[in-house]
Amino acid sequence: MMPLAKPHIAAMAPYALATLEVPEGRRLVSMAQNESLRPPSPQVSKAIENALQGVQLYPDPDWFDLRREIARVHHLDADLILCGAGSMELIGCLAHAFLGPGAGVVTSQYAYAFIATAAAFTNASITHVPEKQFFVDVDALVDAVGNDTRMVFVANPGNPTGTRIPDHEVRRLRERLPVDVILVVDEAYGEFCDADDDRVFDLAGCSNTVVLRTFSKAYGLAGMRVGWGYFPSDIAGQTRKLLNPNNIPACSQAAATAAMTDQAYMKATCRITAEIRQEFTDAMTRAGIRVVPSHTNFLLLELEDPNSAKSANAVLVDAGFVMRGMGSYGLPQCLRATVCERDDMRMASEILTRWRKGK
Ligand SMILES: *Cc1c(COP(=O)(O)O)cnc(C)c1O
Numbered sequence: 314m315m316p317l318a319k320p321h322i323a324a325m326a327p328y329a330l331a332t333l334e335v336p337e338g339r340r341l342v343s344m345a346q347n348e349s350l351r352p353p354s355p356q357v358s359k360a361i362e363n364a365l366q367g368v369q370l371y372p373d374p375d376w377f378d379l380r381r382e383i384a385r386v387h388h389l390d391a392d393l394i395l396c397g398a399g400s401m402e403l404i405g406c407l408a409h410a411f412l413g414p415g416a417g418v419v420t421s422q423y424a425y426a427f428i429a430t431a432a433a434f435t436n437a438s439i440t441h442v443p444e445k446q447f448f449v450d451v452d453a454l455v456d457a458v459g460n461d462t463r464m465v466f467v468a469n470p471g472n473p474t475g476t477r478i479p480d481h482e483v484r485r486l487r488e489r490l491p492v493d494v495i496l497v498v499d500e501a502y503g504e505f506c507d508a509d510d511d512r513v514f515d516l517a518g519c520s521n522t523v524v525l526r527t528f529s530k531a532y533g534l535a536g537m538r539v540g541w542g543y544f545p546s547d548i549a550g551q552t553r554k555l556l557n558p559n560n561i562p563a564c565s566q567a568a569a570t571a572a573m574t575d576q577a578y579m580k581a582t583c584r585i586t587a588e589i590r591q592e593f594t595d596a597m598t599r600a601g602i603r604v605v606p607s608h609t610n611f612l613l614l615e616l617e618d619p620n621s622a623k624s625a626n627a628v629l630v631d632a633g634f635v636m637r638g639m640g641s642y643g644l645p646q647c648l649r650a651t652v653c654e655r656d657d658m659r660m661a662s663e664i665l666t667r668w669r670k671g672k
Contacts, residue, residue, distance in 0.1 A: 321414075321436035328430050331637050339633035344651040344661065346637075347472065347611045349533030350586060351654070354575035357534070357568045364567035372563040379566050382573045383541055389514055395549050396569075398560045400501060400527040400540025405431050406555035407523065407548075411463050411495055412437035419457045420466040421449045423474050423642050425499060428466045437463075447474040447605050447613070451482050455489045465490060468499040470506060473642055473649045475607030477506055483513050487520055495548065496522045501540075502609035504531035505583050517543040530610060531579050531586075532572040537565040586610045590652045596662035600669045611651045614665075619645035621672075628668045634661050 317323070331345035376396040384391035397403035408431035412418060416437045420428055422444040432439040438461070442453040449467055458465065467486070470477040487496050498513055503526055516522035525542040529535040539561055544552065561569075572579065590607060597604045597614065605613040614636075616622040622638070626648055629636060634657070639647040652658060 319436075321433065325430070325433050328427070329641060331635065333635050335630060335633045335635060339631075342634045342653060342657045342661070344611075344634055344636045344653055344657075345649075346535070347530060347609070347651045348535045349530065349582060349610065350589070350652055351533060351582060353533035353568065353572050354578040356571040356575045356578075360567040360571035361564045364564045368563055370563070371559045372561060372566055374559050376561060376566055379539075379541075379561075379570045379573070382570050386573055386576060387514060389543055390518075393517060393544055393546060393549060395542050395544055395553060395556070396561055396566075397540045397542070397556060398538045398565075399529060400499065400525045400542065401427055402538075402556065402560060403523075403525055403540055403542050403552065404428060404497070404499070405434060406552045407464070407495070407497060408432060408435050408437070409555045410548075410551040415461060416463040417459065417461045418464045418466055419454055419462050421454065421471070423447065423471060423644070424466060425468045425472045425501075426641065428497075444474070447471075448476050449478050449482075451478070451486045451489070454486060458490060458494060462491075462494055464495045464497060466497045466499065468501065470500075470502045470608040472501065472609070473611070473613055473637070473639060473644070473647075475502075475605055475609045475611055475613055477608040480513050484516070487516055487522055492521065494521065496520070497525065498522065499525045501525065501527045501530055504579060505586065505610060506608040514543045517545055521545055521548065523548060528569045528572060531583055532569070533582065534565075534568055534572055537562075537568045539565050539569040586652050589655050589658050592655075593650070593652065593658050593662050596659075596666065600662075600666040602665060602669060611649055613639070613644075614648045614650060615644075616646050616648070622646050622648055624672075625665060625668050629661065629664055632660070632664055634664065 335341050380391040380394045412435040414436045418432045418439045422441050429439050442457045523544050527540040594604045603615040637649040
């Protein structure tokens with residue numbers, strides 16, 4: 314007899330990551346997972362080497378150095394910071410702590426897919442409300458909130474749209490939500506648009522709002538699995554119980570701490586990314602391919618129809634360039650392209666331009 318999983322788990326599809334397959338002999342250019350176009354700060358490898366002395370011991374379960382450094386850079390209270398094995402762990406634990414059968418999450422049409430997975434972990438329901446031209450619509454979110462709603466989840470900037478609503482819109486959303494509804498603001502790409510005015514962290518101090526960030530994107534540490542969030546203290550306390558104790562390896566904590574310390578390097582990454590993003594956008598515009606304006610390290614390309622997207626994608630994959638298909642987001646006419654190194658990005662835009670001309 315096979316042991317039976319709970320019915321709502323048995324009904325779940327496995328989480329779909331990108332498939333990174335190119336023809337044999339082709340160099341893979343990964344444009345599918347929004348990773349950084351360059352390695353992390355040189356300080357990171359030194360920190361990892363130091364941390365290797367001592368890996369017979371469990372890592373710091375309280376992330377003391379890392380929280381202290383985040384708090385210093387962002388002017389936050391270190392006691393209200395939780396760190397996760399990626400911000401995905403924090404999203405999952407928030408769901409386990411606050412959602413369940415009969416509870417609902419409200420999010421936007423093209424919300425980051427993992428929130429639906431996290432809701433499904435707990436058998437909670439999820440409502441996606443329409444966006445306006447790929448922008449989160451605050452009023453539509455508020456209108457969709459019902460008696461069962463326990464959480465509203467917004468990624469800002471959004472993934473896969475790349476658009477960003479102004480901070481005053483996030484504040485307006487908070488003001489219009491019932492006080493007992495948790496607002497989760499996922500700022501995985503926040504660094505790419507910081508001037509850095511530290512955004513909406515203060516909401517965590519005065520309302521049931523959680524602000525999430527990650528080291529996976531602007532800091533170039535996707536492989537180290539470190540995310541963090543700024544939490545109201547009660548919500549932090551409940552969420553913390555569900556985190557894996559010792560969740561972040563010592564080398565990862567050291568790497569993230571060093572990366573946070575080197576703000577100049579991270580800002581340079583964001584600057585280079587924005588330059589290449591602009592070049593690619595200009596080339597696509599010249600080629601007659603629509604690009605959604607982005608505040609992130611990726612771009613959403615909108616082709617005429619699903620078949621065009623399929624045909625463009627086939628030509629790219631043939632040459633080793635793997636973007637992300639958007640069918641699972643209900644956008645089969647779109648491809649999402651991570652901004653990668655300048656030469657590769659130029660090559661991708663040349664391939665697409667030629668493809669477009671040949672049509
Ligand atoms: C990449 C991403 C994350 C991050 O995940 P990690 O688990 O920290 O690697 C979270 N939210 C959004 C919207 C993302 O695009």
